[in-house]
Amino acid sequence: MNYTLSEIKQTLPKEKNLNDPLLIRFFYRPLSYPFTWLLIRTPLSANAVSYLSALVCIFCGALIISGNYGYAIIGAATFNLFGILDCVDGNISRLKPKLHSYGDWADALAGYIAYATLLPAAGLAVSLYQSGDWNSVIWLSLGFIAAISTLLTRLSHQKLENLMKNKKLNSSEKTSLFININKNLGITGFLIPIVLVGLVFNFLHYIIVFYAIYYLLTMVLFIIRQIFIVESSSMNK
Amino acid sequence: MSGLTRNHIKSTYSKAKESSDYENHPWAFYVIRPFSFWVTPFFIKLGFTATKLTLFGFLPLFAGFFFISLAGQPYELMLGALLFNIWYLIDFIDGNIARFQKNSTYLGKYLDSFAGTLFHIFIPLSLAIFFYRNVHIENMYEVGMTNQLALYLSISIMIFFALRKILSQKFTLINANLSSQSERKVNNSLIIYLMRWISSLKSPLLLILSIFGALKVWIWIFSIYTLFSFMGILMLNVKKLSKAI
Numbered sequence: 001m002n003y004t005l006s007e008i009k010q011t012l013p014k015e016k017n018l019n020d021p022l023l024i025r026f027f028y029r030p031l032s033y034p035f036t037w038l039l040i041r042t043p044l045s046a047n048a049v050s051y052l053s054a055l056v057c058i059f060c061g062a063l064i065i066s067g068n069y070g071y072a073i074i075g076a077a078t079f080n081l082f083g084i085l086d087c088v089d090g091n092i093s094r095l096k097p098k099l100h101s102y103g104d105w106a107d108a109l110a111g112y113i114a115y116a117t118l119l120p121a122a123g124l125a126v127s128l129y130q131s132g133d134w135n136s137v138i139w140l141s142l143g144f145i146a147a148i149s150t151l152l153t154r155l156s157h158q159k160l161e162n163l164m165k166n167k168k169l170n171s172s173e174k175t176s177l178f179i180n181i182n183k184n185l186g187i188t189g190f191l192i193p194i195v196l197v198g199l200v201f202n203f204l205h206y207i208i209v210f211y212a213i214y215y216l217l218t219m220v221l222f223i224i225r226q227i228f229i230v231e232s233s234s235m236n237k
Numbered sequence: 238m239s240g241l242t243r244n245h246i247k248s249t250y251s252k253a254k255e256s257s258d259y260e261n262h263p264w265a266f267y268v269i270r271p272f273s274f275w276v277t278p279f280f281i282k283l284g285f286t287a288t289k290l291t292l293f294g295f296l297p298l299f300a301g302f303f304f305i306s307l308a309g310q311p312y313e314l315m316l317g318a319l320l321f322n323i324w325y326l327i328d329f330i331d332g333n334i335a336r337f338q339k340n341s342t343y344l345g346k347y348l349d350s351f352a353g354t355l356f357h358i359f360i361p362l363s364l365a366i367f368f369y370r371n372v373h374i375e376n377m378y379e380v381g382m383t384n385q386l387a388l389y390l391s392i393s394i395m396i397f398f399a400l401r402k403i404l405s406q407k408f409t410l411i412n413a414n415l416s417s418q419s420e421r422k423v424n425n426s427l428i429i430y431l432m433r434w435i436s437s438l439k440s441p442l443l444l445i446l447s448i449f450g451a452l453k454v455w456i457w458i459f460s461i462y463t464l465f466s467f468m469g470i471l472m473l474n475v476k477k478l479s480k481a482i
Contacts (some may be wrong), residue, residue: 104407105404105407105408108404109407109471112403112404116396116400120392120396137372137385137388140389140392141365144396148392148399152399155402155403156354158403158410159347159350159351159406160347161410162406162410163346163347163350164343223351226347230343230344230347233343
């Protein structure tokens with residue numbers, strides 16, 4: 001079916017738009033409509049677009065660590081395509097509701113791959129283009145620390161949800177200030193553009209140090225908080 | 238409580254649990270679980286509940302992590318590896334206690350699962366730190382690997398492990414029934430069985446290879462293993478998705 005741009009825009013629930021990170025609301029989402037208009041005319045499903053966005057991340061990550069500064073900038077800039085495709089798969093799934101099953105999984109897969117490629121690639125990029133010592137392992141290690149910390153935080157969250165499927169968890173979680181800050185600093189927030197800007201203006205090492213500390217602290221605090229949630233629900237049992 | 242024996246503990250070990258051990262932790266099924274039946278009464282007599290023992294288990298886990306990370310002598314690497322094996326044993330004992338005392342709690346389950354994740358992360362992380370500290374030592378090219386490559390592969394083990402676990406958890410959350418049905422189907426596969434054997438040998442191999450000073454062999458085995466198991470889970474879940482559509 002051929003949808004118009006306004007029909008595509010109308011499928012977005014207002015509440016969802018308000019909960020999205022700023023960059024999604026004002027940059028990726030508006031850009032996603034023409035992409036959706038184009039891709040909806042192809043046989044690609046929402047899940048296929050999610051898988052495509054994961055491939056985009058791997059390709060861009062490879063460009064960033066290619067050793068050629070020009071390609072690295074192209075890779076970091078093209079990484080923004082992930083943010084756009086992340087919105088496109090949602091648009092398509094709302095337009096073709098019967099054709100998407102488990103879209104949440106495919107969407108999450110792309111997000112995890114994005115974290116696992118961008119942060120280590122940015123770490124290696126510091127060694128390659130900014131520190132002057134490509135053999136230095138500290139920057140790649142910091143990139144990995146950032147990636148593994150955020151992945152473990154998410155893993156811990158999934159485990160808790162699986163463990164307490166039948167229990168209602170704290171519903172204020174989705175709207176808390178911390179969650180909003182976290183979303184805005186994350187992969188669909190300012191992370192991708194700030195890596196690009198850091199790479200261009202030679203301050204990527206500060207970005208990597210910041211994200212390594214931020215995600216490590218977030219992981220520790222998040223796990224402590226989860227233990228309190230589990231402990232309090234055990235008491236209410 | 239004074240007449241508590243191995244048989245009392247073993248009587249609470251259900252057929253379903255036995256089958257799950259056989260399929261998921263072959264090393265534990267043949268070695269660790271039988272041994273855990275002998276030592277569980279001792280911990281119960283000391284007054285440990287399952288949750289308390291799970292908490293106590295963090296001690297050897299963190300100690301093992303620090304011994305390997307900061308090792309300066311070969312015996313410190315061995316001691317670290319031994320402590321990881323002690324945690325692995327405790328992980329089975331606390332399950333025995335929970336079943337025997339029928340006092341499993343959400344907190345206990347959460348901490349148990351958290352400790353399990355830490356165990357899988359701490360081994361490669363401690364090796365990564367160890368090789369990071371020794372990265373500039375020259376003439377350390379062993380089993381086709383420099384210290385720098387050992388560091389990178391250790392980190393990749395953590396990344397692929399986290400990705401694999403998180404995707405499995407997400408999938409289970411989305412459709413628990415579909416996941417468990419498909420899990421049963423693939424249980425018959427020789428490759429999956431072999432993968433589980435390799436995974437369950439993580440801590441004993443660490444100990445054996447640390448004794449022989451060949452920790453890089455462990456890194457080779459588990460970097461290949463985690464990459465393939467991640468790809469396997471990815472393809473399996475995508476296959477399930479395409480069938481579900």
